[in-house]
Amino acid sequence: MKKWASLIIFVLLLSSFPFMSAQPWVTVFEGRVKIGESLIVGEYKIYLTLEKNEMKPYAIIYEDKEIKKIVGQGNLTEVGSIRVVLGSYNAENEDVFVALQYKPPLTKEITPKNGASFEVGDYSLKVMDSGNESVLLSINGDDIEVRANSVRVYDKLALEYIEDVLRVYYANVEVDRKVRKDYEVYYPFRGLKVKAGDEVQIPITVYNNGNKELNLQLKILSKPLGWDVRVLDESGKYEVNEIALNPKASAVLTLFIKISEDASGKKGIRFAVGEEISEITLDVVKNAGIDVIIPMLGVETEAGQSVTFPIIIKNRGEEKAVKLEVTEKPAGWNAYFLMGNQRVKSFLLEGEQEITLFVEAPRNAELGEHKIGFSINGIEKNVSVFIYKTYKGEPAKILVIVKDEEGNFVKKAKISTGDETTLTDGYGKAKIELKPGEYKIFVEKEGYETVEEDVTLEDGEEKTLEITLTKLPYYFELEGSGDTVAVTAGSIGSYTMSIKNLGKEEDSYLLSTFDVPEGWSAEFYYAESPMRKIKINPGESKEVTLRIVPPFNAQPGEYNLTIAVDSSSGLEKRINLVVKLIGEYKFEMYPETPMVNIKAGKEGIAYLSLENTGTAPITNIKFEVSAPQGWDVKVTPQVIPELGSLYFEEGNVGERTSEPKNRLTVTIKVPETTPAGTYQITITGKGDQAQASTQITVRVTQSSNTAYIGILILVLTFGAVIWMMRRVGRR
Template sequence: MSRLGSFAGDKMKTRGRKVRGSAYLAVPFVLLAFVATASTAFAATESTSKTAIFARVTWKVVKPGDAVDFDLQITNGARLGEDPVTYDLKILDLPEGWQEKFFYQGEQVKSLTLKPGESLTVTVEILTAPNSSTGIYQLTFMAYSWMAEYASTQSLSVELREPIREINLVATFPGIVAQVGETVQHSIVIQNRGESGESLRLSALAPEGWSTRFITQDKSEVSSVYLAAGQSITLALETETTDNATPGGYTLTVRASSEDGVVNALMELMIALREKENVSDFDFVSRFPEVTAEAGKSLTYPITLRNLSANDQEIILSVVTAPEKWKTAFKSGDTEVTRITLNPSQSLDLIFQATPPSEVSVGDYSIVVEAESGSTVKQVVFKAKVVGLYKLDVQPSTLYTSVTAGNPLTTTVKVTNSGLSPVTTLSIQVTAPSGWDVSFSPARALSLDPKDSYSFTVTVVPPSNTVAGDYLISVKALSDQYVSDEVQLRVTVEAPTSWALAGVVVAVIAVSLLIFIFKKFSRR
């Protein structure tokens, strides 16, 4: 057996060495001895090895019984043209009860074959023994072949210790002011700052008669939570105070405890209760306080009035503020109302109607309405979004005209903004038969206000060889906001005068020829 083979065999039989207890002070000396021994043993190999091993991470921390893995890159440094090399994989100094596995691309392997210059990355998985003592274990990964010059090693370190466990509770607003009888919500953050996952039981100690519960962001009630290492979660602690509580300061104690009771986190929260304010005698609400409508159309908002008292309530309705020239009304069916009487616990649905003027500009508007009963006043703010109502009408100066082939035809097209909102970049589009020349002026108008009109001069020229007959020309208006319907203009094309004279001459000749023939044969 070669020197390398003998040394590798001896190393495979050796138990891993561990640094522990008071021996920590001797760690540098042990490591130096280990390095010196390895250097001497592998001197013949490492100094001339054609194999390189690289590991980005060589030290990992786990608890006894856990698995740890390292990624190692093996490179065959032989020159091109040499034969591929098969490497056996081994962990030297493996402690008793530990297990090793090697994986390449998810498949478990025991050896690899590399071509000259080729590199592959293998994953070394080491399963530690549950009964291993805590401390630092020095291991050696070896990739070797039957040829000593292809063997190489990489030192690895595994530190066994129990994971750090730490739970923290944080509240951005630990003190909240509320009225007697109200339900209070504290936002709390539970953080797992340890190195292992924790299942935590949650509890809150509150004054007698008060109730508490932990609520997630999706409104679920929970009593425990699991957090992975480094994970945190935000919960709401909902505390329901009693109606007979005395105004003053109160303390809540929040606790998060691990299942084994080893890890605990406590946090105190404060609630300052003040006297309960007078409750409104009625509700005045709207389910849809924001409405969008086209300019010129009415906006409607549903309103619900509800008597919360044990007595009849007379409620007066009014508009506090509204845009200028807007018409407003409270309606029950088709009847306008300004004063409502409700029996105890009775509710009534109304409609608030707002109608903007026809010249209203596109934009957002607000209307504030009010309901008053005795000393209680409730307000609702309605939002109105008015969008443009656009329409363009096209009117040619005539719907029927005629022109001689080859001559220009000029007509006027008037475009009227019949909508309720201005339009911009106004122009027209003229479609004529193929081969006809079409032009119009001006090219465009920058804008056109509602009810205003703008005229375009359109010129079309049919080719001189156009066959006489009726033709259609289509015109439509264009703007940034709206495109009108097409309007058609009927054009009768007549033949040029020269062609007409030629026709007359031909007709005269034909008639003369017929007369001549008739006279000649009638004499016989």
Template sequence: MFQSRFSVIVICISLLLFTLSLGFAFTRLSFAGQILEAWAEYDEVTVKPGDAVVFNIYLYTNKSDVCYLSAESLPEGWIAKFYYQNMEISSIRLIENKTAPIKMAILTSSDTSPGEYIVYFVAESFYFYVMLPLTVKVRSLMRQLSISAVNPYLVKEAGETLTYRLTVTNAGEMNESLLLRASYPAGWSCRFLLQDESIGGLHVKADSSQQITAKFIPEESVKEGNFSFTVTIFSEDYAVNASITLYATILPKSIKRDIEILATTPYLLSKSGETIKYRFTLTNVGDADESLSLRIIAPGGWRVRLFTPQGESILWLYLRAGRSQDIIAELTPLDKQWAGSTSFTMSVSSNDGVINESITFYADILLRERSIKITPLYSEIAVEQGQPFSISVTITNDGELDEQLTLNADLPEGWNGTFKTLSDSALRINNIYLASGGSKIIVFEAAPTHLPSLGEHVFTIKVSSVDGLVSSFCDIKVNILRSTQPALSCQLPLKVIQPGGLVSFQVKLTNPTLLDQTFKILIGSLPSGWKGYVKTAEGEKVSLINVAKGSSVMLRIEVSVPNNASDGVYDIILLAESSEISESIMLRIEVQSPLVEIGLKAIPPYLDVYSGSKAKFKIQVSNTGGRDELLNITSLGLPEEFKVKFEDSGGNEITAIYVEAGATKEFFVVVSVPTEVGLGSRKFAVSVFNADVEEGADLTLNVLGLYKIAITNTNFYTTLNVGGEGTFTLNVKNTGSMEVTNVRVLSTSIPEGFTINISPESISSLKVNQEGSFTITIRSEPNVNAGNYYIDFNFLSDQTEKTYFTLRVEVFQTMNWLLYAGIGIVIALAFLVIIYRKFGRR
């Protein structure tokens, strides 16, 4: 038994490793017919250190079994727990063919390093050991600091200490130890206080704030004026910081300070739910600039906002001496239904408490009228028995308040009803928001849950406010009529087909009764040679078919038409019979021989071409008829010296083209233009045809003149002796289609010790195919070394570009000194012979 289980576990682990190598958040194992599947709704999350992670995991098996749950590869300090229906579990019993949702909660450690960690969900039963890889990405902690002041502007008399209430906020995700620094003008000193204790730094936990006090103490030498101070906070590692600038106005002692407040309209009349606005003018009638705090004292249930005439929100104001500022107070009731009399107070005070002025203003709030109305498009309708219906209703808000409305309906027994929007029939609604004076059209739909009785049924549609204080209703009378639903119906009862084709009709067979029916399906008599079949939508032949009550099935009626069928319209009768129903439907088949129709188009129909070259026209052939066509190709209108041929897209020469019905193909008309042909445009035509159809396209070929001259020499080489002279004849020809003039040869590089002469200097003209020649004379000086030399030339005319060629010149040493030396040697030998004969050996 142990060996058997061990073998099973080995097999399961092997399958598990293979599955994990696929890299999906889905694992499925099977053994002896049992299947165990595990998958996660998502397999990757990103968190910060110390956060909890929850994975939604699903287990499924086709046989009931108990699985033990665990987690593997958890980093140090991480804890994993499993929950089923909010209860912590360590194992779960899986029910056959049911999916069990499990939550795997992982608590990460606060000191986990940033990175990507893969942990495994493990479900183990007697036969299976399933592992599901899950990825937890741990990001770095965010760090962010800010510093703010309750009032960054102060007004004090000379010699007074400036006290600022500061809030240091750690908006990051880690605790911070902070250093405090201040910069200030000469003659001032600074102290930071935390609960009356002097500090140089502080510790602020993540996502929390700390209140501190900054005091700036002036020396006796500091006089009146405007001053600014900067407070900066740093983290211990200087990675993050924040700063704030504080301002103060120092006044001379015993100066007049006063503020006046004037309300434009201290009393307003409004309706419930409306926002009311008061306008005030603040005037600094004192001798010093003031930093003022603004506050509205309002009863509970009001939202207050202060702003300038330019729309900027304002809670404090710096007002220079002798200046005024308009302030608007906006008050909005939170309870849209509240009515009555109320009062508000606006308070204005200086930062040091010397100035403290206020003004009271009043409002009477009247209750708004409320009225809603519902109106159906029709109050009475008729519906066939068993059929649903829908009707539009208009809801109008004639009151002075916007309303949140609830929709419901009182329905006869055996009916379900829903409300939907007019724009989206799939969106069901139970309540709507309707502004004052507005209206909205909704759709009420009702469907029977079983076959309703014949006669009149009353449906009551109601609409009411969410507080139930206003409502409206309407009645819709629905007259239920006997069903006229046909048993057989065909959306397309007429089909057009060619001889030899197969036509198919989609026929709907409906059972409008309250009992299941078995129908016998028959096709009436067909013309000779025709064949008909009754098939299901899937293509299976049938003659009997069961249809449940109130339902329908789709049938496919196929009729094959012989090749010799004559054109015309043929009627086919389809019969459906059951114990209670007998019905027929007429299907019509129109036989039409295929049309013969082609189109020919040149892209483009006009080409420019040089004489002596080729033009290639692209032609499109479209077969818009009903059968394939083999078309011959020909051209007309060009003189015989123009050679015309036809090519397919692969460059193969063709004389005909095959085009399937409904297809488009291309071929090319290639025209070879003679060199001697006259210039100008020539019109010609190309056509495709067979015994049944012919179509042509007009083409235009514009012949352009070509200026071209060529060197006909095949060897550019000559020789000469040192100090001697050599010649080379250059042969040229006009190979273009236009006369060229002023044909000449120019040397571009001459080696040292050589002179060049070209004769003639130029040829005044060369006609088409005419040849000419130049004689190039090369002379060398006596001190030139024997060897090979290369001379570059240009060959051009007034109409053509330069043509470059290089002449190779081989220079030989002269033979005169050998001749003189030989003669001297002969004379010397003859003189020796004469002396020998005359004197002998004496």
């Protein structure tokens, strides 16, 4: 069914290419082709392969070994004289349906006449009948009718009948199918330079690429006379004549060659693995008196590691001097010879001696294979080192561990190199990441001598550096409780500081203050006792308190003073302290008279006194009034810019700019309709720093005319009530 489906697709694709006014095509191949196989038609080659990610087949079309086009599945592709279409793909069998057409050249052109005959290639053609609508031919005994204006294909012939002219096209080509082998044979050396009498072992790897088990015979087809050549297993212990390989499996063999002592010149060895024939050429050098045997020709390692190659030197004659020389190595690599643990360049040899070629690969070595060449008494040899992992371009990491003389970890030690600076943690450790190169590492810590170390870091290297710091004989640490202390006016401020002796010896410390404001007091206390000098043992610390007393009339603000601590060794440390003096902001308001009498409809005046009872001026005092509805109350002045402090004295900090007392005038206008009685007016003063309020009591009285009118209204009202009672009662 798959084949028929492919044919249908092929026919549909071909239908899109009309045959009229164009040369016809002849199908020269159709069938299933395995992945990896090729179809060759003249100068064209169609190679079938598989896309590895999506596992879809495709074909590569070559013309004279040059890639022309890539053919995808289901696409009709034309290149020169061929066109190809790929049909269905069978993943289990790894094959795909291929239809291949060839565009044949015009070979014969005639006007057909009944009975006429002619030959084209291996085909005999005879005209049986001809007319306007068709021509009937006999080809190799088969009757073929070609209708007018159409093409008929017979085997490799394409017949075209147009306007009573018969054109014959002949595809004189053969399709050569190159079958894929299901296995591969790999061996690293095609030619070796060896010495007479040497034993050579060459690894051979056989891969089964197919899906079936393979049985392959192993044969030595030809070898030089007197040589011992065998195929051994990987260990070199057993001779092997045949191997069995499971699908997708591989086997490693050893081609063992024992060269005769009298051999010289180039010699060839041919061997077969199944149907695969291989050949190795050996250039044999005559024995010069020394045999050099290298068991390992190539090793694998990662960059930054060292590898060794054992070398056996045999002296076939009298005792002689052996000179060793490394002739070739990659830049930055190191290679030398060892005899035991000693580096050697030459020695006397009698009999046999084993030496070692020691190779050091740098951490920035390039990936791939690297050659190390050397000479032993003029005999040139080389080995290879394959780098499968490199650290080239990777940053180096250094772990610095800092301890003191007693082995204790030193925390917060400063580690600096170049532009990098860091501090050690609580365990005395610090990690730094640097580019490869040479560096100077500086380790610093207060109370210790600075240490300098030279470090060389390679690509991706991780190195640990242990540093021991030595304490200075005299050194101390001064640490305060900040750089600011707040003191409230009229109170005592305290500032605590710690003095720690970090030196090796006992030391005494003199404490003093500078730039203390005039009139202020600053004294040091230890254990509640005043002091100026204190002794501290090595490694101990003591807390000292500075008591600060500002004068009673000191203005609020910031004041500066300096604390100095001098050790007997001459080392001094200072703390610049800012003292913030916080003032008390408070003022009072009170009326000068307890009560004000005002007649309704009239205006009265009351006076209020303001007094600053705090220690600091109060600024921008504004006034708010709360009075009965309809009353008009005004305060003069409306704003007092500053109300000075009672405790301010001229010459203390600056000149006085305002008085501590002030007087307000309050104008009160009472509406005429206000009933007689007692009323309260609340006045509140609000400054930037504080506020206060007071009340004024107002007693309102009525005028005499108003009293008379009130009596008259009462009499009239009373008379009206009596009149109404009499009238209603009579009814």
